Amino acid sequence: MTTTADLMKKKQNGEKIVMMTAYDYPTAKMAADSGMDVLLVGDSLGMVVLGYDSTVPVTLEDMIHHGKAVQRGAGDAFTVVDMPFGTYHGSIDRTLEAAVRLFRETGADALKLEGAGIVAKAIGRLVSTGIPVVAHLGLLPQSAGVTGGYKVQGKTAQDALRLIREAKEVEEAGACMLVLECIPHQLAGRITEELSIPVIGIGAGAETDGQVLVFHDLIGYGSHHVPKFVRRFADAGTPIRDGITAYATAVRDGSFPADAHRFTMKEEEAGKLYG
Ligand code: KIV
Numbered sequence: 001m002t003t004t005a006d007l008m009k010k011k012q013n014g015e016k017i018v019m020m021t022a023y024d025y026p027t028a029k030m031a032a033d034s035g036m037d038v039l040l041v042g043d044s045l046g047m048v049v050l051g052y053d054s055t056v057p058v059t060l061e062d063m064i065h066h067g068k069a070v071q072r073g074a075g076d077a078f079t080v081v082d083m084p085f086g087t088y089h090g091s092i093d094r095t096l097e098a099a100v101r102l103f104r105e106t107g108a109d110a111l112k113l114e115g116a117g118i119v120a121k122a123i124g125r126l127v128s129t130g131i132p133v134v135a136h137l138g139l140l141p142q143s144a145g146v147t148g149g150y151k152v153q154g155k156t157a158q159d160a161l162r163l164i165r166e167a168k169e170v171e172e173a174g175a176c177m178l179v180l181e182c183i184p185h186q187l188a189g190r191i192t193e194e195l196s197i198p199v200i201g202i203g204a205g206a207e208t209d210g211q212v213l214v215f216h217d218l219i220g221y222g223s224h225h226v227p228k229f230v231r232r233f234a235d236a237g238t239p240i241r242d243g244i245t246a247y248a249t250a251v252r253d254g255s256f257p258a259d260a261h262r263f264t265m266k267e268e269e270a271g272k273l274y275g
């Protein structure tokens with residue numbers, strides 16, 4: 001079992017931490033079998049799995065449903081589940097109720113929350129309840145409607161200094177790890193140096209303690225928009241489309257199912273079907 005202490009040790013030893021999203025059992029199982037350090041049940045599932053155009057429609061029920069599936073296949077990987085939009089900005093009681101449900105029902109190792117400020121207070125409260133928390137700063141997809149879309153954050157020194165303050169704030173609140181999304185590499189490098197907790201980047205350059213990518217993006221599967229910072233490590237879309245097309249062709253031309261795929265009753269039994 002990978003623990004927060006193991007992840008901290010990797011940072012201290014300069015060993016990169018590898019993280020990816022997963023939304024179901026077979027993906028979690030394959031990733032865990034190939035030695036993935038961290039699996040994130042991201043609310044990106046709203047886009048890549050459920051077909052919404054943002055993460056805003058994703059519910060607590062959605063996260064529990066997918067979180068449980070991933071947890072069953074996660075093996076030794078450290079598992080993180082996103083708290084979805086609107087579940088941690090109300091009263092601390094409501095935040096805690098949602099977090100406890102998500103943590104307990106999924107069996108995840110940690111929950112992830114976007115932002116600092118009042119979110120840092122929520123992080124502190126969750127941690128004091130016994131729930132490990134991963135923080136998320138930079139581009140915050142749940143706030144894209146307010147911040148003006150999916151854009152690089154922290155490009156001016158003023159914004160960058162604010163992000164450094166927020167990073168320290170979430171660390172002080174007790175976060176066990178920080179995800180930095182879509183910020184300049186120099187800023188990500190500076191934050192990685194400043195913090196003692198592991199810092200994981202996505203679209204944040206190579207100077208962080210590790211990387212995270214959305215599974216569908218890294219294997220080239222799906223029809224959603226793929227950001228500039230992604231490298232496609234495989235082209236899963238082509239064999240999937242080819243397989244589906246070949247199946248349809250085989251059914252239509254009668255070559256599937258063949259004799260090898262059918263079940264047979266004894267002739268004497270079959271004969272009785274005709275009276
Ligand atoms: O939901 C998600 O996939 C994420 C990653 C981009 C970090 O939060």
Ligand code: NA
Nearest residue numbers: 042043044082
């Ligand atoms: Na997310």
